[in-house]
Amino acid sequence: MAWTIYGFESLWLPASLLEDDSQERLANALFAGSRSHMIELHFNKGLGGAPREAIEAARDTATNPAVLNAFALAIVADGGGGYPGIRGHEPDVEAAEKSRAQVHRCMNELRIVAPGGGAYVSESNFFEEDWQHSYWGRNHARLAVVKKKYDPTGLFFVHNGVGSEEWSGDGFTRR
Numbered sequence: 001m002a003w004t005i006y007g008f009e010s011l012w013l014p015a016s017l018l019e020d021d022s023q024e025r026l027a028n029a030l031f032a033g034s035r036s037h038m039i040e041l042h043f044n045k046g047l048g049g050a051p052r053e054a055i056e057a058a059r060d061t062a063t064n065p066a067v068l069n070a071f072a073l074a075i076v077a078d079g080g081g082g083y084p085g086i087r088g089h090e091p092d093v094e095a096a097e098k099s100r101a102q103v104h105r106c107m108n109e110l111r112i113v114a115p116g117g118g119a120y121v122s123e124s125n126f127f128e129e130d131w132q133h134s135y136w137g138r139n140h141a142r143l144a145v146v147k148k149k150y151d152p153t154g155l156f157f158v159h160n161g162v163g164s165e166e167w168s169g170d171g172f173t174r175r
Contacts, residue, residue: 004084006096007103008077008126010119011110012070013041015048025113033109037076037102045120046070062162064118064137073120076106121160131160 017026033039047055048071055068078099082091104125111117119128121135132140143162147154154174157164166175 002081002083003079004082004091004096005077005079005126006091007100008079008124009075009103009107010123010125011074011107011114012046012064012066012117012119013072013074013110013114014066014117015046015069015071017113018071022113029109029113033076033106036106036109037078037099039106039110040075040077041072042075043072045073062136062139062143064120064135065139066116066118066137067120070117073123074107074110075123076103077123078103126159128160132165135160136162 013026016022030039045067046069047058047067048069050058058068059065080091080095080099083089084091116133118137119125119134124135128134136143140162147163151163154163154166157167157171159171164171167173168175
């Protein structure tokens with residue numbers, strides 16, 4: 001059986017939320033979000049509390065710098081079965097819309113306590129509106145310069161990747 005993703009969002013949670021004066025706000029946000037959907041906290045993905053050498057090595061990568069002080073990556077996701085385009089086996093569009101809204105509502109509760117927290121590009125919302133900031137943070141400008149240098153014609157691009165701003169949503173027309 002196929003799995004169709006209805007909604008998938010992530011958010012780097014800063015270690016500052018674990019400080020005494022922020023723990024209650026974090027707990028309240030997690031509780032409020034859980035009223036809409038289940039929240040997963042992936043503690044193995046953030047670098048908050050990592051050795052200085054590990055943080056310095058990661059600082060010069062493309063990943064959103066929010067990872068450097070994140071204690072976890074919050075993931076809220078849902079999906080269901082079905083095969084798009086196969087009559088009688090299509091995904092339930094109504095359930096998908098309802099689920100997508102629940103995922104987004106849940107994540108918005110966490111964004112209140114972690115504004116500008118960014119997202120992990122490989123585990124994120126395909127329809128992210130502020131993807132330059134969410135995926136790349138302050139690295140986006142530097143990455144755009146590198147992209148222009150090594151791919152001046154923009155031949156290589158992916159959806160919501162650096163340089164994709166120069167292409168139509170379907171990837172067939174240069175803007």
